[in-house]
Amino acid sequence: MTRAFIDGFEPRLVDVGEARIFAEIGGSGPPLLLLHGYPQTHAAWHRVAPVLARRYTVVAADLRGYGDSLGPPGDPLHAAHSKRAVAADQAALMRALGFERFAVIGHDRGARVAHRLCLDHPQRVAAFGSITVIPTVEMWARANKDFGLKSWHWFMLAQPFDLPERLLAADPAFFLDWTLRNMVRRFDAVTPEAHAEYLRAFSRESVRHAMIEDYRAAASIDLEHDEHGRATGERVRCPVHVLWERGRFPVERTPVHIWRDAAAAGTPVSGGEIDCGHLMMEEAPEAVLAELLPFLRAHWPSPSAAHPSHIP
Incomplete structure (x- = not known):
């Protein structure tokens, strides 16, 4: 097991069945799960997790196959890397931790994994924060020339095995560095230590494969799940708070409006824009915390929530 990256946190590797999930845990209080994005690991939370840990028991986890988490290889339907499967990992992780x-x-x-957690495990999720994301079905519905040029990796990584795997294997360090630079407005926000941690993971063939399968799933089985859910009335039923990059959405149709459509009637949905690039927790940690802490104070813990005072 690798050492902890986040100051004051402890590493854990938990067997959840199909996968073994690596997480770092710190703090005390009501439990709070943090889930990272592509092409990163749980280390993406290193600037905000210690502050959150002053009030919460924070679990910063690697997604299935990412970072130091282990999972199965891809399959023809991409079910093993669907958001449903990855969300089930995280639900099992939290249960294993009590x-x-x-x-x-x-x-x-x-x-996107957290969204599926809300849908598949509604009794377990008390509040949901979405950073830079609208539902997958909405992303595909909005796909146009601008989306294709800026978010080209959605299409490239969704190509059949093993074209993306070969392309990324040609020069993993260059690809990772190029990707991170194009996600931020200020590259020095990604510390050398964090960059090294991302590269350590990204250099492994299995990690790159899991990331690619993640995108294949988003273009196939995830979309099927989401479209079926919309048609059958599946909605988020816990409070939602969404953050997005300033100027990315028109004022008449922001992510708050979009998530209201994805939530059950009467569900609180709030949010705001932040003046930074895509890697918000690293570029603007103070602004992210200023948004998240009031939301969490308002909606978590609930009076019925029970949580242990220590990690078993």
């Missing part, structure tokens, strides 16, 4: 009910904050791919 947490039946928890809040979840997700960034990028992690927010």
Whole structure:
């Protein structure tokens, strides 16, 4: 097991069945699950997790196959890397740690996993924070020339095995560095230590394969799940708070409006824009915390929530 990256946190590797999930845990209080995005690991939370840990028991986890988490290889239907399967990992992780009910904050791919957690495990999620993400079905519905040029990796990584795997294997360090630079407005926000941690993971063939399968799933089985859910009335039923990059959405149709459509009637949905690039927790940690802490104070813990005072 690798050492902890986040100051004051302890590493854990938990067997959840199909996968073994690596997480770092710190703090005390109501449980809060943090889920990272592509092409990162749980280390993406290193600037905000210690502050959150002053009030919460924070679990910063690697998604299935990412970072130091282990999972199965891809399959023809991409079910093993569907958001449903990855969300089930995280639900099992929290249960193994003794947490039946928890809040979840997700960034990028992690927010898509968190969304599926809300839908598949509604009794377990008390509050949901989405950083830079709207529902997958909405993303595909909005796909146009601008989306294709800026978010080209959605299409490239969704190509059949093993074209993306070969392309990324040609020069993993260059690809990772190029990707991170194009996600931020200020590259020095990604510390050398964090960059090294991302590269350590990204250099492994199995990690790159899991990331690619994540995107294949988003273009196939995830979309099927989401479209079926919309048609059958599946909605988020816990409070939602969404953050997005300033100027990315028109004022008449922001992510708050979009998530209201994805939530059950009467569900609180709030949010705001932040003046930074895509890697918000690293570029603007103070602004992210200024948004998340009031939301969490308002909606978590709930009076019925039970949580242990220590990690078993």
